[in-house]
Amino acid sequence: MSGPPGAGKSTALLALDRHHPDLSRFGVRDYGLRLAAAGHPLGLAMREALLRQELLSNELVRLEFAHFLDQLSTEVGLVVLEGYPRDLPQCDDLLRTALDWGVRVTGFVVVTVPDDVARSRVANRRLCTGCGATTAGPEAAACPACGGAMVRRRDDTAVGFARRLADYHAIVDDLRAYFGERAMLREVDGTRPADEVRAAIRDALYAEDTVSLPPAVR
Ligand SMILES: [Zn+2]
Numbered sequence: 001m002s003g004p005p006g007a008g009k010s011t012a013l014l015a016l017d018r019h020h021p022d023l024s025r026f027g028v029r030d031y032g033l034r035l036a037a038a039g040h041p042l043g044l045a046m047r048e049a050l051l052r053q054e055l056l057s058n059e060l061v062r063l064e065f066a067h068f069l070d071q072l073s074t075e076v077g078l079v080v081l082e083g084y085p086r087d088l089p090q091c092d093d094l095l096r097t098a099l100d101w102g103v104r105v106t107g108f109v110v111v112t113v114p115d116d117v118a119r120s121r122v123a124n125r126r127l128c129t130g131c132g133a134t135t136a137g138p139e140a141a142a143c144p145a146c147g148g149a150m151v152r153r154r155d156d157t158a159v160g161f162a163r164r165l166a167d168y169h170a171i172v173d174d175l176r177a178y179f180g181e182r183a184m185l186r187e188v189d190g191t192r193p194a195d196e197v198r199a200a201i202r203d204a205l206y207a208e209d210t211v212s213l214p215p216a217v218r
Pocket of ligand 1: 128131
């Protein structure tokens with residue numbers, strides 16, 4: 001799954017997490033830091049680069065993803081990948097690893113919004129320190145869902161936004177072409193209201209031909 005910052009991916013996934021217990025998420029950074037915290041050699045090998053926000057070698061990411069699949073509970077019916085794959089060799093790695101593990105990867109979901117829409121959303125949004133919910137405007141002092149304090153996301157500065165947007169643009173055309181050629185590309189219009197975006201993402205993820213992990217596999 002991909003999209004520029006401010007496309008509504010995190011908000012939608014947070015809501016989907018709550019309603020779909022069979023959904024699991026793989027984030028290169030989050031999973032790597034978890035492995036590092038657990039003292040796993042692979043996590044320790046990635047730790048420094050992750051903390052410095054540097055890119056990991058494709059080999060490390062490949063091993064990390066294989067480790068994730070290895071640990072996956074049989075309850076999981078669908079995995080959403082975030083921040084992976086991020087180049088064409090990683091796309092090949094992903095499909096090969098999935099094949100090795102008997103896992104189907106059939107959908108690449110891109111949530112699109114124009115750059116100026118993304119920029120103003122990110123400048124205005126606030127994040128709940130309690131439950132992770134995001135609000136569109138800066139006016140709420142407390143989270144409407146849990147009452148937690150609302151703050152700016154640490155990387156929602158103009159510089160942080162520009163860096164993440166450039167990063168997205170640098171890779172998304174390649175990924176679109178790669179998955180488009182394989183009839184695996186699913187685009188979601190992120191300019192629609194949040195509940196419609198959420199429904200469109202859910203439909204894209206749970207479309208009949210995108211169910212990626214038959215329960216019997218692992
Ligand atoms: Zn909250």
